Amino acid sequence: MPLVPVTNVGEHGIVKDINAWQLPPNAWTEGNNIRVEHNAIQKSPGYLEVMESCPIAPYFITNLEVGGANYWIVGGLAKIYVHNGTTWTDITRASGGDYSATARENWTATVLGGILVMSNGYDAPQFWALAAGIPAVTTKMADLTYWPASTECKSLRAFKSFLVALNVTKSSVPYTSLVKWSTAAATQAVPVSWDETSPTVDAGEYALEDSKGIIVDGLPLRGDFMIYKQYSTYKMSYVGNPFIFSFIQLSPNVGALAKNCVREFDGGHFVMAYGDMYINTGDRLTSILPHKMRDFIFNDINGDEFEKCFVTADYNKTEMWACYVSSGNVTNAQCDKALVWNWSNNTFTLRDLPNVGFIEFGTEGNPLAPGSWNSATSTWATDTLNWNESAATSYFNLAGKSLSMASPTNTKIYRDNAGNKADTADMTSYIQRTGLTLDAQGQPNQSMVKRVTAVYPMMSASTDSTINVYVGHQMSTEQAITWEGPVVFNPATQSKASFNVTGKYIGVKFESTGDQTWRLDGYSLDIKNAGTRGSRAY
Numbered sequence: 001m002p003l004v005p006v007t008n009v010g011e012h013g014i015v016k017d018i019n020a021w022q023l024p025p026n027a028w029t030e031g032n033n034i035r036v037e038h039n040a041i042q043k044s045p046g047y048l049e050v051m052e053s054c055p056i057a058p059y060f061i062t063n064l065e066v067g068g069a070n071y072w073i074v075g076g077l078a079k080i081y082v083h084n085g086t087t088w089t090d091i092t093r094a095s096g097g098d099y100s101a102t103a104r105e106n107w108t109a110t111v112l113g114g115i116l117v118m119s120n121g122y123d124a125p126q127f128w129a130l131a132a133g134i135p136a137v138t139t140k141m142a143d144l145t146y147w148p149a150s151t152e153c154k155s156l157r158a159f160k161s162f163l164v165a166l167n168v169t170k171s172s173v174p175y176t177s178l179v180k181w182s183t184a185a186a187t188q189a190v191p192v193s194w195d196e197t198s199p200t201v202d203a204g205e206y207a208l209e210d211s212k213g214i215i216v217d218g219l220p221l222r223g224d225f226m227i228y229k230q231y232s233t234y235k236m237s238y239v240g241n242p243f244i245f246s247f248i249q250l251s252p253n254v255g256a257l258a259k260n261c262v263r264e265f266d267g268g269h270f271v272m273a274y275g276d277m278y279i280n281t282g283d284r285l286t287s288i289l290p291h292k293m294r295d296f297i298f299n300d301i302n303g304d305e306f307e308k309c310f311v312t313a314d315y316n317k318t319e320m321w322a323c324y325v326s327s328g329n330v331t332n333a334q335c336d337k338a339l340v341w342n343w344s345n346n347t348f349t350l351r352d353l354p355n356v357g358f359i360e361f362g363t364e365g366n367p368l369a370p371g372s373w374n375s376a377t378s379t380w381a382t383d384t385l386n387w388n389e390s391a392a393t394s395y396f397n398l399a400g401k402s403l404s405m406a407s408p409t410n411t412k413i414y415r416d417n418a419g420n421k422a423d424t425a426d427m428t429s430y431i432q433r434t435g436l437t438l439d440a441q442g443q444p445n446q447s448m449v450k451r452v453t454a455v456y457p458m459m460s461a462s463t464d465s466t467i468n469v470y471v472g473h474q475m476s477t478e479q480a481i482t483w484e485g486p487v488v489f490n491p492a493t494q495s496k497a498s499f500n501v502t503g504k505y506i507g508v509k510f511e512s513t514g515d516q517t518w519r520l521d522g523y524s525l526d527i528k529n530a531g532t533r534g535s536r537a538y
Contacts, residue, residue: 066134100120124152160184178208235282261310300324
């Protein structure tokens with residue numbers, strides 16, 4: 001009897017909201033620390049500490065590239081530090097004392113004309129002034145010039161040449177639906193007025209009072225600015241004098257879950273919302289989680305810590321990471337899991353995070369990359385770096401774009417896509433499918449008992465590394481699955497992993513636990529029909 005192949009294993013990613021036996025054979029029901037690329041399943045890359053000896057617990061991180069200079073700025077609860085590629089420098093404001101940020105509110109960051117502006121909801125917004133078009137590490141952050149006294153905002157974002165403050169508090173009185181914008185700023189300068197009563201400037205205010213909930217954040221989208229309340233979304237458009245901006249409700253019942261839960265990409269905004277995730281094209285919001293991961297993910301989020309959720313984007317890999325504190329994480333209470341959506345192939349996967357407060361995309365060198373060919377100590381067979389492309393994992397460019405993760409729990413900054421480990425610890429990665437009902441003819445057949453004698457993985461792995469292969473079996477959907485294995489499989493020297501498993505519902509699992517890479521393009525099962533014993537007749 002010929003083998004039963006399962007191909008195109010990256011087509012569907014992980015699907016948890018549909019019963020396993022109802023899924024197509026090439027969908028997956030479990031997995032962690034894996035990703036989908038080129039219609040295959042791959043182990044997630046590792047991460048390593050960079051910018052060593054971070055002087056504060058970093059809850060927030062952002063990258064600023066201006067005038068040929070590259071800086072990483074981290075926000076703690078009381079201080080702000082900058083790393084210039086070599087050293088850390090304290091740039092906390094010189095006047096006004098330490099900050100009053102919280103882990104739940106965290107910071108937002110925006111750039112207007114090359115000027116970094118940060119806000120935490122409790123202090124006056126902070127800006128990093130330019131000198132000859134470039135910020136200097138000797139320059140301290142300062143309270144935003146011309147910002148009204150005794151005023152704070154939940155989020156502050158740049159839009160065109162304006163700054164837009166969202167969810168504003170005035171003299172300790174919260175105006176949770178208020179949008180407040182500055183007058184237009186000159187080049188490489190902050191706005192000179194926020195006075196909404198002055199007829200000589202473009203500053204103004206508008207309250208979004210026709211829907212429930214508070215404003216949590218906003219972000220530009222093409223030529224408009226999207227404002228996200230908890231349960232609704234608005235479009236803010238520039239119209240000029242006398243009104244300056246117009247406001248239209250885009251959705252009366254879809255908003256954002258928390259601050260920093262929106263990211264822009266080519267298709268619009270990716271929005272992490274209450275009970276679902278959406279794509280906002282600027283004209284409508286479309287749900288992307290139903291029948292895939294919606295039930296699972298919102299049961300897995302620690303509801304007491306939902307305000308710490310955030311979204312980041314890995315533009316190199318066309319991935320959105322919806323980061324959250326998992327339901328089992330009650331000790332560290334920082335984001336330890338990410339639901340990863342690949343917008344190029346519309347698949348979902350999962351990965352672990354090192355208890356992070358925030359993650360940002362920017363320029364940071366790979367600490368494993370040698371400085372030259374002469375200094376390289378690896379071999380062609382063992383090296384995982386690319387030599388023919390300008391990327392974060394290449395010899396050609398050691399300072400490529402990647403994700404940098406701020407972990408206040410560990411007081412470290414990590415660079416993703418560096419090595420194969422979780423910093424210095426081995427990373428466990430696996431992909432799993434249960435509920436397979438394929439018979440010896442390759443057809444779905446829930447009444448037939450099958451005997452699986454071998455798995456033939458179509459995969460590659462880094463030299464001399466092995467993969468653990470498991471096969472599971474059940475006689476009914478109500479019965480717990482029993483796993484046989486692991487059978488250690490070396491893709492370089494072996495073609496199959498042998499088993500002797502019988503059941504009506506079959507499972508397969510591929511797992512790695514070491515310092516390695518691997519890619520699974522498909523697999524085949526050696527299946528023999530073993531009759532219909534145990535089946536009920538009606």
